[in-house]
Amino acid sequence: MNKTILITGVGKRIGYALAKHFLAQDFNVIGTFRSHYPSIDELLELGADLYQCDLCQADEINDMLSRIKAQHTQVNCIIHNASDWHNDKTSAEITSADIMARMMNIHVSAPYQINLALADLLIASAGDSVGGSNIIHITDYVAEKGSQKHIAYAASKAALHNMTLSFAAKLAPAVKVNSIAPAMILFNEGDDDAYKVKALAKAILPKEAGNSEIIELVDYLLSSQYVTGRSYAVDGGRQLK
Helix, strand or coil, X not given: CCCEEEEECXXXXXXXXXXXXXXXXXXXXXXXXXXXXXXXXHHXXXXXXXXXXXXXXXXXXXXXXXXXXXHCCCCXXXXXXXXXXXXXXXXXXXXXXXXHHHHHHHHHHHHHHHHHHHHHHHHHHHHHCCCCEEEEEECCXXXXXXXXXXXXXXHHHHHHHHHHHHHHHHHCCCXXXXXXXXXXXXXXXXXXXXXXXXXHCCCCCCCXXXXXXXXXXXXXXXXXXXXXXXXXXXXXXXXXX
């Protein structure tokens, strides 16, 4: 039986690349997305089972989980990739409390709900995977160092890593739980040359890492039989600058 993987935030960037990678490996790919992009239609055509869900809305999460459990009898891996890189600027429309609530909902509350709801399927599926079942939290290198302009974001990513420790202990030995903490993996469309120079200068390996760095690390974590409760920095050595 083909393995089943759930990836949140498959509409673009790392989530999209991971979904395509695992579809090419004949995984049953379950994906979530908030906004519809052309990539969603492509993933559907490739056979992904996709769910539009606002991870700030508990009722939408519960509905999605009910539908997933009705459609799938196993889940071998969950990758919590969905993210929102919101700065701390407030306005008449959004307060500091709104910003913190959004960051915590997306990066902490939603993964917490999903992990608990699908824990039984992960445990039941553990015998079907070489390294058992897996949960991977995509955090951020700022979870360790903080951020002056993205305080709520950094705090929520730090909380997500802390959940890695708790779930690793709770779900062992059937399920391995690890974090990946990337820095600048891909530039965005529209990033100008001045920004790129500034961003690259923050690392001692000054390059755009690319999706392959994350994909290869995910593949390693899925195949490993002896790694859990750890965070893997993919940051070009920024801590040494």
